[in-house]
Amino acid sequence: MYQELKQTLEAEGNVDGKKVVLPSMFIGGPCAMLQLYQDAMALEKCYGKPSLFITMTDNPKWPEIGSCLREGEIPSNRPDIITRVFKMKVDVLIWDLTINKRLGSVLSYVYTIEFQKRGLPHAHIILILAESSIPRTTIQIHALVCAEIPDPTDKSHLFDLVTSMMLHSPCKQGSQCWASYGCKYGFPKQFINETLIRDDAYQAY
Numbered sequence: 001m002y003q004e005l006k007q008t009l010e011a012e013g014n015v016d017g018k019k020v021v022l023p024s025m026f027i028g029g030p031c032a033m034l035q036l037y038q039d040a041m042a043l044e045k046c047y048g049k050p051s052l053f054i055t056m057t058d059n060p061k062w063p064e065i066g067s068c069l070r071e072g073e074i075p076s077n078r079p080d081i082i083t084r085v086f087k088m089k090v091d092v093l094i095w096d097l098t099i100n101k102r103l104g105s106v107l108s109y110v111y112t113i114e115f116q117k118r119g120l121p122h123a124h125i126i127l128i129l130a131e132s133s134i135p136r137t138t139i140q141i142h143a144l145v146c147a148e149i150p151d152p153t154d155k156s157h158l159f160d161l162v163t164s165m166m167l168h169s170p171c172k173q174g175s176q177c178w179a180s181y182g183c184k185y186g187f188p189k190q191f192i193n194e195t196l197i198r199d200d201a202y203q204a205y
Contacts, residue, residue, distance in 0.1 A: 040110045040126075043108045043110060043128065044128070046108070047107040047108045047128045048107070048128055049128070050126040050127065050128050051104075051127055051128055051129035051133075051134050051135075052103060052125075052126070052127040052129065052144075053124070053125070053126055053127075054097075054124075054125040054126075054127065055122065055123065055124055055125070056089075056090060056093060056122070056123040056125065057116070057120060057121075057122045057123075058082060058085075058086040058120040058121045058122065059165070060075035060076070060082065060120065061075075062085060062089075064085045064088075064089075065078075065081055065082060065085050068081045068085075069081070076119065079119070082120065082121065083121055086113075086120075086121045086123075087113075087121075090111070090113070090123050093125075094109065094111065094125070097109070097125075097127060101133075103127065103129070103133070103144055104129045104130065104132075104133025104134075104135075105129060105130035105132065105133045106127050106128065106129060106130070106133075107128045107129065107130055108127075108128045109125065109126060109127050109128065110125075110126045111123055111124060111125040111126070112124050138194055138195040138196070138197060141195045141197070141203065141205075142194065142195045142205075145205060146195070146205050147189070147205040149162055149163065150162060171183035171187055171188075189204075190204070192204055192205075
């Protein structure tokens with residue numbers, strides 16, 4: 001129905017001006033996004049399916065942002081500083097992952113940066129690892145990722161970071177995550193002592 005309406009408007013509608021199709025060199029346009037998608041699919045076809053999915057979110061409390069603010073300014077006043085600092089940190093992370101091989105030997109990678117509803121940049125990173133670096137056992141997965149609160153005495157700095165920035169707040173009716181059946185993200189999670197690999201669901205950490 002929509003296609004028929006579109007064809008009718010093109011054939012019979014009185015339209016001033018003419019259509020303009022933005023080329024792929026126009027960053028952020030439909031053609032550019034489609035080309036980037038096709039490039040990503042070509043990498044997957046050449047090197048294999050992705051091994052790791054990593055997210056990174058901007059933190060407006062980063063000292064690199066605070067040190068650039070003028071008196072009376074808050075981070076939300078300076079999106080230029082926020083985005084520049086974030087891009088620099090993403091570049092360092094990519095270097096650490098690909099050149100320093102922190103998580104293994106990387107054959108290829110793709111990442112995209114989007115802006116969350118609260119206005120902060122957020123990166124999605126996909127890594128395609130070499131066959132020898134792909135985690136396949138619970139021990140190998142646990143070496144890369146785990147859901148654990150660090151010891152508040154021996155690792156006080158890490159404890160403060162995790163508890164202040166990486167904990168899902170207690171769910172209750174009226175919370176943003178609340179649905180009719182409870183927390184839509186499935187919290188609280190069941191406590192387990194080791195990583196579980198499931199064929200029919202997400203892995204449990």
